[in-house]
Amino acid sequence: MTSQPASVPPAEAPGTTPSSVPSSAPSLRLNCGYGTDRGLRREMNEDSFIAADPVFAVADGMGGHEAGEIASGICVRTLSEIPQLATGERNATAAVVQQYLLEADAGIREATGSRAGTTLSGVVVVEQSGIPYWLVLNIGDSRTYRLSQGKLSQVSVDHSEVQELVDAGEITAAEAAVHPRRHVVTRALGTGDETEADYWLLPVEEGDRILVCSDGLNGELDDEQIARILVSEPDPQAAVDELIQAALRSGGRDNVTCIVVDASNVANDDGAQTAPRTPAEAEDENTLPRTEVLDVAPDGGVAGTAAEHEGGAAAGSGEEPHGVR
DSSP: OOOOTTOBOOSSOTTSOOOEEOOSSTTOEEEEEEEEEOOSSOSSOOEEEEEETTEEEEEEEESSTTHHHHHHHHHHHHHTTOHHHHHOOOOOOHHHHHHHHHHHHHHHHHHHTTSOEEEEEEEEEEEETTEEEEEEEEESSOEEEEEETTEEEEOSOOOBHHHHHHHTTSSOHHHHTTOTTTTEESOOBSSSSOOOOEEEEEEOOTTOEEEEEOHHHHTTSBHHHHHHHHHHOOSHHHHHHHHHHHHHHTTOOSOEEEEEEEEESOOOOOOOOBOOBOHHHHTTOOBOOOSOEEEEOTTSOEEEOOSSOSBOOOOOOOOEETTOO
16 A cells, blocks of 8 residues: 555654554544555556544545546645644634635646546544544545444435435435446535535544545445444554455455544543534534444444445446536
């Protein structure tokens, strides 16, 4: 696995297993693993990522040869300028994050003439009144999952044509996984009219495991396969390595990038959760993942599943934003 020049890992050298991420709040400990691979069929790796407390996110570039790499790289480098990365504080807000996303959007448009774009998904760790939260953000069809209390849920909701068809009841999730337009995204940074991310605010629970990935992972592995690996590999770096290798064994038709973040020593209380909100509304409200969850047994088996799951071993190439091929 190779790291992109635009990738922003923690201070440890690339390729090593990251240690616990330092925290300004000693009660919460984060341990993360990360990795990216070009895949078996792509000439270039157009994914970029940032894994530096308190920001953990994956950008999946699109728009043609080299342009996707430029778009995802600008996105990640812009996010790396969030002040909290320098101070180690966990007081960022959705409004602050959105401000930097708008800067990334403008930078991508200027650099590529609006001919390229990037998806983005991930979490920012924030604290309110001493309570830690996952501020989940998403634009496009990269994904953020949460394994909590033995249940795997997809927190983010894809911005894609097939997701809209699923939401309208016109196709099933299984049909979406093999639909000919499954790579057409409806929202991205750097191209199109929709550039605002969706946000969710979730209380951090003891033992939470967050997975952030490009669609090169869930395009090859379904949610049950992902859940088994997340449960069977206690070390976050080992989990990342196995997820990427499993995607390659399944075909590796796209770039694949993963970040796994584990939370421990959590001081928390019971927090209410509500529906997704805009960046301004997310400042003061918690939000609930829309998708159903998988019950995961301690051995990694799936004890109970929803009738249909997102993802699946779908063949194909990268994303296509409206108007960009």
